[in-house]
Amino acid sequence: MPTTNTRSSARTRRNRSADGSTAKSSNGTSSKASVKKSPKSENGSEQGNSQLEKLFTDSLKDIYWAEKALTKALPKMQKKATTDELKAAIEEHLTQTEEQVSRLEQVFELCGKKAQAKKCDAMEGLIKEGESIVEETEDGSMTRDAGIIMAAQKVEHYEIATYGSLVQFAKTLGMEDAAELLEQTLEEEKETDQKLTEIAEGSVNQSAQQEDEEEEDDKEKK
Ligand SMILES: [Fe+2]
Numbered sequence: 001m002p003t004t005n006t007r008s009s010a011r012t013r014r015n016r017s018a019d020g021s022t023a024k025s026s027n028g029t030s031s032k033a034s035v036k037k038s039p040k041s042e043n044g045s046e047q048g049n050s051q052l053e054k055l056f057t058d059s060l061k062d063i064y065w066a067e068k069a070l071t072k073a074l075p076k077m078q079k080k081a082t083t084d085e086l087k088a089a090i091e092e093h094l095t096q097t098e099e100q101v102s103r104l105e106q107v108f109e110l111c112g113k114k115a116q117a118k119k120c121d122a123m124e125g126l127i128k129e130g131e132s133i134v135e136e137t138e139d140g141s142m143t144r145d146a147g148i149i150m151a152a153q154k155v156e157h158y159e160i161a162t163y164g165s166l167v168q169f170a171k172t173l174g175m176e177d178a179a180e181l182l183e184q185t186l187e188e189e190k191e192t193d194q195k196l197t198e199i200a201e202g203s204v205n206q207s208a209q210q211e212d213e214e215e216e217d218d219k220e221k222k
């Protein structure tokens with residue numbers, strides 16, 4: 001079974017890093033320290049109970065809930081968007097998000113755990129904020145798109161921060177296969193963020209501003 005292979009190879013790597021390699025995560029947690037805390041725990045298994053492993057799996061549950069919530073929120077956003085360009089970008093990211101959900105399920109499997117979602121209050125708030133922006137902007141307006149892009153970028157930034165840490169946690173715990181899967185998602189989130197910036201700066205923001213000027217002109221004529 002691939003899980004067994006991965007676990008044993010992950011443990012080999014972990015032992016190697018315990019020999020004194022200096023892999024450090026962005027949050028400063030050293031692999032050496034995590035190995036010291038639970039030297040006998042099976043990496044990622046039910047028995048694994050180092051504090052970093054717990055933080056890793058708790059964060060996985062959190063982002064798993066978030067990604068699943070996004071598979072429901074993104075189609076709604078897409079319907080409300082004005083331009084075809086933004087609609088297409090959201091649709092593409094919906095497909096990626098569905099893939100990200102199954103990638104997370106693979107990561108749970110690599111940890112020897114059942115995929116489990118835990119409500120992510122932050123993502124719930126970000127999705128609600130996006131819905132409010134839609135309610136507060138006019139149908140078919142470019143301001144609507146500018147607002148959706150802002151809301152979507154807040155989501156992407158949250159995801160980038162989460163996956164960035166998860167990749168480093170996985171590496172620190174010697175789970176290279178999990179790190180690789182999480183890294184793929186991290187790259188997709190970064191690309192999406194970049195694409196949204198391009199759409200905003202390419203036309204949407206400017207058109208939203210012109211929309212305001214036209215509205216002002218109309219008011220003056222009346
Ligand atoms: Fe995502």
Ligand SMILES: [Fe+2]
Nearest residue numbers: 156159189192
């Ligand atoms: Fe995303």
